[in-house]
Amino acid sequence: MPATPSQQGVDDVSERTQENRSEGQSPATKAGRRLAAQLAAQKAAEAKRRRQAWAGGLAGVAVMALLIGGFVWIDSNRDDKPSNASGANPSASAPADAPAQDAPTAPPAPQLPEGADPALGSKPTVKAGTGELKKLTVTPMIKGTGPAVKKGQNITTNYVGVFYKDGKEFDSSWNAGQPATFPIGVGQVIPGWDQGLIGVTVGSRVQLDIPGELAYGNDEAKAGGRPTGPLRFVVDVLAAQ
Template sequence: MSTETARPITGDRAKRRTQAVAGAVAGVAVVAVLVTVFVTVRGGSDEPAGRPAAAPPPATVEATPEAPPSAETPAEPPAPAPVSTPPELSKEPVVKAGKGKLTELKVTPLVAGRGPAVKAGQTVTANYVLIGYATGQVIDSSWQRGEPFSTPIGAGRVIEGWDKSIPGQKVGSRVQIDVPAAMAYGEEQGDLRFVVDILAAQ
């Protein structure tokens, strides 16, 4: 059994032990710094370090049907269907005077049309010749002006004789309309006779 008493470590032994402890602490610090840098560079990814991140897949463009027109956009009115106009309507009619005094509106079909029937509220395009019923004198003619006449029908925009006689007639028709003065321009103009070619209605 040793009789030496315990004494504190002094001299070279204490210096070496201090250096060893300092070295160990420095080593731990270096390892901690390396781990921090490693985690930061990898961004927390589970893939091995040094492997580039996979590029995102290219964006795909899906074909989409054309957008339907907005419900707020008013649709254009459909064009009138073409009507086969009888050859008789290609020439200006000769209109003769009537006899007597008219007491009521009278409509006489001259050429039968094959198109749809005109409806009140539609806009009618027509050629016409207007004469004095008793005299036979030409008062007005769209043929002489070189262009058809267009007007809303059945809406009070023309004389009562037209508003009451044109609706119901078929597009492509030629009709003779005898109009008493009261349903036309009054007694100053007197009774009238129209021959009207109905070219279109929409």
């Protein structure tokens, strides 16, 4: 049913009132709202930039800390290593008197009597004998200038012992690294030594060809593991007193 004139008038008034409310805002009010929105956007952008700056700063600090820590670690390792200013390798910079690891060390040279032949400082090469050995044979190889060995003295010697027939070495003071000292002529050594070294001068090198009966015998069962049969010794007399 169509509205009555009075009702129509009320509706018209209501519509105009709403239009006035929506259109009644002044231009200044609209501009203020736009400005407020712009300010809010600027504040949000500035806050975002500040957060990014803080994050970048913290990352930079972390990188610097890592770099400083790395330099400190390198310097500490450098300090722990031995200095080598000469540029020599570690083995060349070691003390001269320190033997290399796992390297065999040569026995020290014997102390020679005054005026002795320098050849007494080196181990002699001893070869096998020839022919049948029937008696003790003393062969001078180097003539010493010291006093003659007397019975009952303690003598100091270097020696090499080999089997007379094949020259195979069975004993040597050179391998032990020091000369041997013992009394001579009183039964403390084999008869071939007791007889063959009396009268030899200090500083001499002699070859002793000793039959089995003047050495350790000819019977292996009675020798107790010692060499049997004829033997050859080269003996250096270094001292006698």
